[in-house]
Amino acid sequence: MDIYSVIKRPLITEKSTTARDEGNQYLFEVDKRATKIEIRNAVEKIFKVRVLDVRTMNMTGKKKRMGKITGRRNNWKKAVVDLPPGSSIEIYEGV
Numbered sequence: 001m002d003i004y005s006v007i008k009r010p011l012i013t014e015k016s017t018t019a020r021d022e023g024n025q026y027l028f029e030v031d032k033r034a035t036k037i038e039i040r041n042a043v044e045k046i047f048k049v050r051v052l053d054v055r056t057m058n059m060t061g062k063k064k065r066m067g068k069i070t071g072r073r074n075n076w077k078k079a080v081v082d083l084p085p086g087s088s089i090e091i092y093e094g095v
Helices: 014-023 036-047
Strands: 009-010 025-030 053-059 063-066 069-072 076-082
Touching: 009 036, 014 025, 025 036, 036 053, 036 076
Parallel strands: none
Antiparallel strands: 009 025, 025 076, 053 076, 063 069
16 A cells, blocks of 8 residues: 555644644544554655554544435544654644
């Protein structure tokens, strides 16, 4: 799998901001088929940082209603990437 297709986008929420500030952890939405090793290699090559740990979780899509019709959002996969103290990812610094 190509390293640029593994990571879809960074997750920027209140929870991810506190995780970044307190524990030097970064959250990403990743491809559902990506493994922890592929995620680690992609983050290390794209952002040129060393990764200590990768944790993944499969998120189920929420149920949504549009009037009488009930639908679902797509399922997706989230990755929490731990970096060593002192290192950071530049894409988050401007947010």
